[in-house]
Amino acid sequence: MTGTTASDGPAAPARSGAAARRRGRPPRTESAGTRDRILDAAREEFSVHGYEKTSVRGIAKSAGVDSALVHHYFGTKEQVFEAAVEVAFAPVLAARSTVLEGPLDEVGERMTRMIVGLWESPVTRAPLLAIVRSAVNNEIAAGVFRRLVTSQLLRRIAGQLDAPDAELRAELAAAQLVGIAMVRYVIKVEPLASADAEQIIRRVAPVVQGHLTGR
Amino acid sequence: MTGTTASDGPAAPARSGAAARRRGRPPRTESAGTRDRILDAAREEFSVHGYEKTSVRGIAKSAGVDSALVHHYFGTKEQVFEAAVEVAFAPVLAARSTVLEGPLDEVGERMTRMIVGLWESPVTRAPLLAIVRSAVNNEIAAGVFRRLVTSQLLRRIAGQLDAPDAELRAELAAAQLVGIAMVRYVIKVEPLASADAEQIIRRVAPVVQGHLTGR
Numbered sequence: 229m230t231g232t233t234a235s236d237g238p239a240a241p242a243r244s245g246a247a248a249r250r251r252g253r254p255p256r257t258e259s260a261g262t263r264d265r266i267l268d269a270a271r272e273e274f275s276v277h278g279y280e281k282t283s284v285r286g287i288a289k290s291a292g293v294d295s296a297l298v299h300h301y302f303g304t305k306e307q308v309f310e311a312a313v314e315v316a317f318a319p320v321l322a323a324r325s326t327v328l329e330g331p332l333d334e335v336g337e338r339m340t341r342m343i344v345g346l347w348e349s350p351v352t353r354a355p356l357l358a359i360v361r362s363a364v365n366n367e368i369a370a371g372v373f374r375r376l377v378t379s380q381l382l383r384r385i386a387g388q389l390d391a392p393d394a395e396l397r398a399e400l401a402a403a404q405l406v407g408i409a410m411v412r413y414v415i416k417v418e419p420l421a422s423a424d425a426e427q428i429i430r431r432v433a434p435v436v437q438g439h440l441t442g443r
Numbered sequence: 444m445t446g447t448t449a450s451d452g453p454a455a456p457a458r459s460g461a462a463a464r465r466r467g468r469p470p471r472t473e474s475a476g477t478r479d480r481i482l483d484a485a486r487e488e489f490s491v492h493g494y495e496k497t498s499v500r501g502i503a504k505s506a507g508v509d510s511a512l513v514h515h516y517f518g519t520k521e522q523v524f525e526a527a528v529e530v531a532f533a534p535v536l537a538a539r540s541t542v543l544e545g546p547l548d549e550v551g552e553r554m555t556r557m558i559v560g561l562w563e564s565p566v567t568r569a570p571l572l573a574i575v576r577s578a579v580n581n582e583i584a585a586g587v588f589r590r591l592v593t594s595q596l597l598r599r600i601a602g603q604l605d606a607p608d609a610e611l612r613a614e615l616a617a618a619q620l621v622g623i624a625m626v627r628y629v630i631k632v633e634p635l636a637s638a639d640a641e642q643i644i645r646r647v648a649p650v651v652q653g654h655l656t657g658r
Binding site: 278360361363364365370373374377378382395396399400402403404405406407408410411412414415416417418419420423428431432435438439 | 575578579585588610617618619620621623631634635643646647654
């Protein structure tokens with residue numbers, strides 16, 4: 229694939245495509261599609277600068293394309309952010325099935341292991357931290373995060389529970405895990421920050437289970 | 444009191460005091476001390492712009508004084524931030540005695556009520572949110588928050604517990620409450636965001652108690 233004519237998305241409009249070819253840097257690799265290149269640039273820009281200080285223009289510049297092409301592939305800044313968050317969120321979705329499958333009386337431990345595991349690995353921690361930072365600082369970013377977590381994770385877990393207040397239960401369980409992430413990995417309060425991950429899981433999993441299936 | 448000669452702090456150095464008088468705006472009220480005026484300006488600047496984007500110069504300008512006077516009263520930007528956070532944290536400290544006093548088997552409910560109460564009130568929620576935003580975004584701000592929460596709250600609560608792992612227990616309990624604050628008040632995930640506060644307390648207080656005094 230060459231230039232900005234991506235084969236992995238809709239064809240670029242002729243004008244902006246041509247402009248991008250004139251002004252843009254050459255693709256980083258011949259095999260990377262333009263759409264993916266924009267998405268990589270967006271993830272990097274949002275991660276470094278946060279939602280508010282990132283602009284479509286900055287993303288376009290970093291990807292070596294015209295801003296019109298960013299709008300063409302993704303739409304508004306909010307929509308670029310949503311696409312970037314979805315990519316960063318992919319490990320969560322990949323791990324999700326391990327939570328949803330298995331006996332219900334161990335779902336608390338599976339959910340706890342998934343979240344602790346994602347935060348323990350520096351590879352998955354960095355993009356999660358970037359999402360949390362943007363969501364805490366900006367209402368629009370918070371909305372994107374909220375929709376994604378609710379539709380892709382919390383409602384699915386709630387769907388496994390046989391309780392009229394299943395969604396509230398899933399959110400109270402999530403709140404315990406969000407709090408662990410904040411105190412241990414973001415604010416880094418000791419001794420929790422340096423405690424053994426298995427010790428944390430042992431303490432937290434029964435609480436998460438209690439929220440999900442307790443009386 | 445007039446100009447920048449504060450009676451509620453150490454005397455300002457003559458040079459910067461004079462500079463502030465020449466360049467500065469008049470004090471907002473005659474009774475407000477210069478130190479308090481700088482602190483008010485600092486809280487406002489940190490709250491609106493966050494730790495990273497706030498400068499000592501911006502605080503000085505907003506307070507109508509010379510930057511040297513800000514340094515004189517508070518020291519570095521980190522120290523100004525610490526003083527501003529302590530002021531914003533005052534309602535937590537005021538409510539702290541209600542947690543520390545009373546039967547140990549109800550400490551979980553008292554701690555939960557304190558935190559939910561502080562976040563329920565818009566007056567105390569705004570400064571807490573500003574602290575959380577700064578702490579999530581900046582390592583130095585996170586350090587200030589961590590020291591304050593640890594020394595003023597978590598260690599005191601841990602001191603009430605008769606357990607070798609008292610500090611870890613206090614932090615796991617705090618993590619549940621931090622998570623509730625994040626999911627309900629910051630990210631605003633429904634139905635938790637709109638649930639009745641008493642319902643949340645009923646669900647969360649036993650969990651907090653379990654972390655603190657459970658087996």
